[in-house]
Amino acid sequence: MVHSVSRFEANLLSILYAVLGDGGGGPWMSKILQPIPQPKCLSRDTVRLIEQALAKGMSLWLASADGWRVERFLRDEKPMSGRLWERTSPSDLGMAFSRKSLEFLIWLTAKQPLLPENRWQAPLDALTVGDQLLILRTLGALTATPVATRWFAEPVFIKQPLIALFFLDAIADERSELKLDFTAWMHGSGAIVLECLQSELAERWVRMERAKRQIQRPELMVRLGKLQQQVLGALTDAAEQSGRRDLCRFLLMALAELTTEEASAREWVRSLKVDHLRLADRTTFYKTASAFLGFAKQLRRWTEACAATGYFDEGYQAAQLWLADWERYDGDGVSRRALAMVKNISF
Amino acid sequence: MSRAYRISVRESVTNVVCAEDHVSCELELLGILPADQMADLLAAELAQKGFERDGDKARRQAKGVTVTVDLKSGTVTVRAQKSEEVEIQGEKTGYVYHPGESKRREEELRKTLQKELTTQTHTKKTELQKEVTDALEAQLGDLRGELDGAVNRATAQALKQRAAQLGQIKTITEDPQAGSLTIVVEV
Numbered sequence: 424m425v426h427s428v429s430r431f432e433a434n435l436l437s438i439l440y441a442v443l444g445d446g447g448g449g450p451w452m453s454k455i456l457q458p459i460p461q462p463k464c465l466s467r468d469t470v471r472l473i474e475q476a477l478a479k480g481m482s483l484w485l486a487s488a489d490g491w492r493v494e495r496f497l498r499d500e501k502p503m504s505g506r507l508w509e510r511t512s513p514s515d516l517g518m519a520f521s522r523k524s525l526e527f528l529i530w531l532t533a534k535q536p537l538l539p540e541n542r543w544q545a546p547l548d549a550l551t552v553g554d555q556l557l558i559l560r561t562l563g564a565l566t567a568t569p570v571a572t573r574w575f576a577e578p579v580f581i582k583q584p585l586i587a588l589f590f591l592d593a594i595a596d597e598r599s600e601l602k603l604d605f606t607a608w609m610h611g612s613g614a615i616v617l618e619c620l621q622s623e624l625a626e627r628w629v630r631m632e633r634a635k636r637q638i639q640r641p642e643l644m645v646r647l648g649k650l651q652q653q654v655l656g657a658l659t660d661a662a663e664q665s666g667r668r669d670l671c672r673f674l675l676m677a678l679a680e681l682t683t684e685e686a687s688a689r690e691w692v693r694s695l696k697v698d699h700l701r702l703a704d705r706t707t708f709y710k711t712a713s714a715f716l717g718f719a720k721q722l723r724r725w726t727e728a729c730a731a732t733g734y735f736d737e738g739y740q741a742a743q744l745w746l747a748d749w750e751r752y753d754g755d756g757v758s759r760r761a762l763a764m765v766k767n768i769s770f
Numbered sequence: 771m772s773r774a775y776r777i778s779v780r781e782s783v784t785n786v787v788c789a790e791d792h793v794s795c796e797l798e799l800l801g802i803l804p805a806d807q808m809a810d811l812l813a814a815e816l817a818q819k820g821f822e823r824d825g826d827k828a829r830r831q832a833k834g835v836t837v838t839v840d841l842k843s844g845t846v847t848v849r850a851q852k853s854e855e856v857e858i859q860g861e862k863t864g865y866v867y868h869p870g871e872s873k874r875r876e877e878e879l880r881k882t883l884q885k886e887l888t889t890q891t892h893t894k895k896t897e898l899q900k901e902v903t904d905a906l907e908a909q910l911g912d913l914r915g916e917l918d919g920a921v922n923r924a925t926a927q928a929l930k931q932r933a934a935q936l937g938q939i940k941t942i943t944e945d946p947q948a949g950s951l952t953i954v955v956e957v
Contacts, residue, residue: 701791
């Protein structure tokens, strides 16, 4: 079926298809940096195409991320096994996009995002899970461009919990404090998104930790360490309160990959320029470098709490699922190695 | 023809410069026996390495470095400090062409000289700090191994005592290379 769209609408759709596809450098970047004026409204055909692209594109992305894997996650406090669409009822698989998604796409097409006067504004509580996912995908497609560098300094983007989880090291260039609320990601479509992104999140955090080996500036290491503590603290608090520790599985996965027998925490700080400092002052930087490794203590506390949960206690099945994950990723070995690395990093 | 008047100032500064550095870590002391008994076992092992007990702490001083072990909590603090009396002298010379300016010029020269002497004192402090930090760092490598060894031996002793409380010890097999200890107890 052939649809007629205006030049503006064609640009908007090109950008959207590129974001939902694999991004890449292509001519779609020039459509962002050379905007054209926004029309009074979009045609009905264009809106329908946008809806279809979002519905199919996001579903395909989540399905091909971890949705296709046969995994166990909680449904009504009970572990359910299967691929995403097998363990979730069809009525719970929907994801809502508000008009904010449309406004974002129109802004991206009509305004030059590098100009200081062109700031996109939207209150966080007005953004649905779907809206935030679209923005995350866009940021991912624009990584390593000046647009992304600009957005990593803007509150409207970095206060979105998922962006903080994925791009914390980029955010640390500018900030050392972030207050986040992960409640929306612990149930409904938010939880489903987190289930599907476990492998990507684990990979992202492994890369973030390994990149610490190249950090030379002590103040950057301190900012990143503080942000990691804040973000992971907010995530694990929300997970514990809502009984969804399973959504933090990616932390175990990442720690398991980072804490091999040969790993040494000294690698984390090998490029840090601290030779001119007293040992007492270097310790501060070393401790913040091991902020993520130190989170193994929190995960071990969870395991102890789950092991103490009795058969007749509330949350027994959820506790058993966490214990199964702990065993699957050798949580005892991982936490022992991680905490030994933290202890040895400065001594 | 105008004459130039030479102004000279001399200053001498004596300061005591101090430098200090420290690092802390935790030893892993398993609670096999009650805390005070574990503390006693650890103190005994550390005594063989030249530590002296002082209540709940064990202390050793060598090569300007003090190692303090809290026997109950397992916190180890390694501290190095040094102080030196430093005397720095300096002289500055300037010229004026009018005798009325000599007092002002002398003040200027004195202020400049004092700043330079302060900078030199600071440089001395930085050098002394580096000495102290290097001395501390040089000690850390061997110290870790020493302390871990003491903790392991104390733990082994604690296991033997605990086993003896549980029943009749039949055999004890130790492999220091592998760091393993096997105790067979008849209960």
